[in-house]
Amino acid sequence: MSSILSFSFKPTETAGEKNVQKRTMRAEIFFPILLSVMITMVYLVVQIAMVMPATLPFGLQLLFELAASMYFLDLFTGLVHLNFDYQAIQNKELYLHTERDVPGIQRFNKHDPLFLTASKEDQFLWNFLVHHDVPYPAADTDYDLVMQIGKPVMAIPVSLALAYSVGLTLPGFVVRVILMLSALAPATNHIHIWAHARTRNLIRSPIWRFLQDYHLVLNPDVHKKHHTEYDCNFCLVNGWANPVVNRLAALMRHVGLLVDEPPTITMRRERDLHVAATELTAVHEKKAADATISEPTPTESYLSIIARRLTLGSGKVPAGSAPKHRRD
Ligand SMILES: [Zn+2]
Numbered sequence: 001m002s003s004i005l006s007f008s009f010k011p012t013e014t015a016g017e018k019n020v021q022k023r024t025m026r027a028e029i030f031f032p033i034l035l036s037v038m039i040t041m042v043y044l045v046v047q048i049a050m051v052m053p054a055t056l057p058f059g060l061q062l063l064f065e066l067a068a069s070m071y072f073l074d075l076f077t078g079l080v081h082l083n084f085d086y087q088a089i090q091n092k093e094l095y096l097h098t099e100r101d102v103p104g105i106q107r108f109n110k111h112d113p114l115f116l117t118a119s120k121e122d123q124f125l126w127n128f129l130v131h132h133d134v135p136y137p138a139a140d141t142d143y144d145l146v147m148q149i150g151k152p153v154m155a156i157p158v159s160l161a162l163a164y165s166v167g168l169t170l171p172g173f174v175v176r177v178i179l180m181l182s183a184l185a186p187a188t189n190h191i192h193i194w195a196h197a198r199t200r201n202l203i204r205s206p207i208w209r210f211l212q213d214y215h216l217v218l219n220p221d222v223h224k225k226h227h228t229e230y231d232c233n234f235c236l237v238n239g240w241a242n243p244v245v246n247r248l249a250a251l252m253r254h255v256g257l258l259v260d261e262p263p264t265i266t267m268r269r270e271r272d273l274h275v276a277a278t279e280l281t282a283v284h285e286k287k288a289a290d291a292t293i294s295e296p297t298p299t300e301s302y303l304s305i306i307a308r309r310l311t312l313g314s315g316k317v318p319a320g321s322a323p324k325h326r327r328d
């Protein structure tokens with residue numbers, strides 16, 4: 001039997017594998033950058049607050065502090081989102097797998113060995129990135145959406161209280177900004193999901209529509225751009241910090257710290273190629289089994305080689321690979 005039909009050809013390292021290595025390497029230095037930007041922004045606001053007239057009416061002062069806390073929360077969500085969007089799932093088969101809807105995601109999470117045997121990091125990243133393929137509704141319950149952010153954020157007021165108990169104090173406005181940020185943070189996932197709900201005309205509350213229209217919470221059109229281009233508008237609270245995060249991402253791409261093509265675009269192309277290669281393999285195997293031909297035509301051979309070189313390797317087609325998704 002020909003080598004094409006048996007696929008003894010060993011593919012060289014693919015573009016996808018190289019991208020995975022590059023993204024992973026770059027992710028290692030991303031966290032220090034994220035931390036540096038956050039610390040710089042906090043420092044700048046503290047400095048601004050220091051020179052503000054101390055005679056501001058308290059109500060106005062509180063409004064300024066609320067705006068600052070919303071800005072920092074938005075900035076933080078943007079940086080974290082940017083980071084995870086550019087991380088790579090290491091398990092190649094999991095990387096090539098996606099689902100078409102929420103029941104599919106829930107089934108895959110609970111019962112599929114491919115997911116259950118993957119590393120915790122890959123499981124987290126897969127669940128994070130599948131939002132690009134299934135933007136609405138959320139696969140998690142309302143409780144989970146709140147607690148995913150609420151749990152880690154609980155450490156902030158506890159730390160402040162502990163610091164206070166041992167005599168370490170911060171200026172009052174700093175404490176208030178931190179506490180307001182902690183109180184708002186658990187709502188982040190819902191604010192994000194409701195932007196997708198508005199795109200589907202599912203938000204009835206005139207107050208919430210007003211807040212979205214005036215960019216006091218995440219505006220659906222602003223977030224839609226992220227789900228179209230995948231390399232901008234990462235912020236999830238109100239988008240106020242998008243100008244900073246977008247410029248930071250552009251700078252990181254320019255200096256080579258991030259790959260040029262958004263990983264979601266790369267991942268979709270590789271899934272499509274994987275499906276094409278696997279389908280072609282199935283056709284060849286069927287022909288071989290039927291013994292209707294002894295050798296592939298030159299065109300079939302050429303297509304096989306190209307498809308095999310472009311994809312990440314062999315394996316059965318994942319159940320929900322490369323579906324066409326609504327991307328907003
Ligand atoms: Zn994203």
Ligand SMILES: [Zn+2]
Pocket residue numbers: 131135192196223227
């Ligand atoms: Zn989204």
